[in-house]
Amino acid sequence: MxxxxxxxxxxxxxxxxxxxxxxxxxxxxxxxxxxxxxxxxxxxxxxxxxxxxxxxxxxxxxxxxxxxxxxxxxxxxxxxxxxxxxxxxxxxxxxxxxxxxxxxxxxxxxxxxxxxxxxxxxxxxxxxxxxxxxxxxxxxxxxxxxxxxxxxxxxxxxxxxxxxxxxxxxxxxxxxxxxxxxxxxxxxxxxxxxxxxxxxxxxxxxxxxxxxxxxxxxxxxxxxxxxxxxxxxxxxxxxCEYKPICPKWKHLEEIKDKPINEFLKEEGVNLVNKYSELLLQKQKVNMELDENLEKLKEALVKYSEKNNLDTIFGSNKKARVWIKDVLKFPNKNEIGRDVIKTLLINHGFYNDLSDVDTFKLSRMIEENKLPKDLIEKLKELHKIERLERIYLVDNNMEKEN
Ligand code: SF4
Incomplete structure (x- = not known):
């Protein structure tokens, strides 16, 4: 050629x-x-x-x-x-x-x-x-x-x-x-x-x-x-002159000028419309289910607190309720992050905490692995965040399900 x-x-x-x-x-x-x-x-x-x-x-x-x-x-x-x-x-x-x-x-x-x-x-x-x-x-x-x-x-x-x-x-x-x-x-x-x-x-x-x-x-x-x-x-x-025969556009080229009633009856149009409708319905149902699950989770947490329980039994399953207050430090680019960095550098902990690893930092505070004065200063910079989780397992098993 x-x-x-x-x-x-x-x-x-x-x-x-x-x-x-x-x-x-x-x-x-x-x-x-x-x-x-x-x-x-x-x-x-x-x-x-x-x-x-x-x-x-x-x-x-x-x-x-x-x-x-x-x-x-x-x-x-x-x-x-x-x-x-x-x-x-x-x-x-x-x-x-x-x-x-x-x-x-x-x-x-x-x-x-x-x-x-x-x-x-x-x-x-x-x-x-x-x-x-x-x-x-x-x-x-x-x-x-x-x-x-x-x-x-x-x-x-x-x-x-x-x-x-x-x-x-x-x-x-x-x-x-x-x-x-x-x-x-x-x-x-x-x-x-x-x-x-x-x-x-x-x-x-x-x-x-x-x-x-x-x-x-x-x-x-x-x-x-x-x-x-x-x-x-x-x-x-x-x-492109080949649009009418190209697999990416051929269908559109064939249907684009059809009258609306013929367009809607066309097999491909019909299949795509039904598929997208069902997918939308599925997303809606999923959203509703998520909302209901969230409400049930809140109810389980309340029930466990009211009755001082960490495990609640159902017919075949039991729910383990896990609640924990964790320390939350500012993320990158958030106000206060620079202050934490300076404090860690001044106390010689910056390298141990590879940049500012807030997860590791929280653990070190909880386990008292940092000097008291540093912990006091850091406490002024964090918020307490409450985490709530529900783990569902079989009644006779400890394994998560
Ligand atoms: S994808 Fe199809 S319409 Fe687009 S340039 Fe290629 S052949 Fe032409």
Whole structure:
């Protein structure tokens, strides 16, 4: 298989999507409007630079006419809209992208060598691992003796500097340019973020190239050693063309547009609704049982105190009632904790109590293992907490049940 940046990114995004697209070769029935818009803008810019190469300078209207013509020719009912906007909104967005670009760069005098240039990248010496890609536009700047790899971005997200440095696509393309042209010592990567009318540029760095090459090879090897292509759901699923056949979403896709009565009768919907109802009932019953148990526990404690008992017998079981007042010291970050720490340090007990182990500290106070004056000071910092437990055992056994 010849790899491409989008194949590798697809695998990283979701192995199942990779399998559908590149192994099973399932051609999606739908295309997202964002991808449709991107293709039309790329086509229009490719057309523009072809005219410029032939020494023609189209005016803005001609460029927008080409965009409109291709939009109308290719628009179809299978285009999928995720957000609440309509096709005319996306068309207007594309018009704005091209207008801004035209006004900013006319008369397009950079030395464009090629548009939509196909390239092949060798990732290893044996040429076992190869990638292919298409450069939106390749420029050679004579004055700076620099090759420029231009990429048009139509998404509504503006990448940060760190993200651009991590962007492997153009860095990989520069490897091909280096192999193709003898004088390609200096290469710049240029991103055009059309939605923001911004241009970002990075000079290719040897260290980054080495890292990108290694990471790409590792991902390819991972793909080749995988036989399990699991679905990896993310917010990007909304833009995935395979949602209607994906096991994570197929059911929702099938039922989402059903009328409410049909929706509620559908077998899967029915099963999930019943299951969740029963689970809710179970939680409610459990809560009621817990409340009743708590009330019975309180009653048993009262009965044991009133009659001075620590064991109360039933028909088959007996309840052992355990009541204890324990010392409670402030927890970490609570007021008073620092004072205890200082007292323990001053009396040389801090290490014995590994930081401030309040359980061990309480025991040492109860067993009088600390100096009297320290115990007195510590007593000012603790509260008394009453613990009550009921242990149920068989009448004829001591073992807990
Ligand atoms: S919908 Fe999401 S989980 Fe399913 S194949 Fe597409 S990306 Fe993967």
């Amino acid at each position: 010849i790899y491409s940046h989008s194949r590798i990114e697809t695998f990283k995004q979701c192995p199942l999507k990779f399998k559908y697209r590149y192994l099973d070769k399932i051609i999606p029935e739908v295309e997202t409007i964002e991808s449709f818009l991107g293709s039309r803008v790329h086509e229009a810019l490719e057309w523009l630079y072809k005219q410029v190469k032939m020494e023609k300078l189209p005016d803005l209207k001609e460029l927008l006419d080409i965009f409109k013509k291709n939009w109308e020719k290719n628009f179809n009912v299978n285009i999928k809209f995720i957000k609440e906007f309509e096709d005319k909104d996306y068309f207007n967005t594309g018009t704005k992208f091209l207008t801004n670009y035209y006004e900013r760069y006319k008369p397009f005098k950079e030395n464009t060598i090629a548009t939509e240039k196909q390239i092949f990248i060798n990732l290893d010496k044996d040429e076992k691992y190869q990638m292919q890609g298409f450069i939106d536009r390749l420029v050679y700047d004579e004055t700076k003796k620099t090759y420029e790899i231009h990429d048009y971005k139509t998404s509504g997200y503006l990448k940060t500097n760190d993200e651009l440095e991590e962007d492997k696509q153009l860095a990989l393309y520069s490897l091909a340019i280096r192999e193709m042209y003898q004088d390609a010592d200096k290469i710049c990567l240029i991103w055009h973020f059309l939605a923001f009318d911004k241009e970002f540029c990075l000079e290719v760095d040897e260290k980054i190239l080495k890292k990108v090459k290694e990471e790409t090879l590792n991902t390819i090897k991972k793909i080749e050693n995988t036989d399990k292509f699991d679905a990896k759901a993310s917010k990007l699923c909304d833009w």
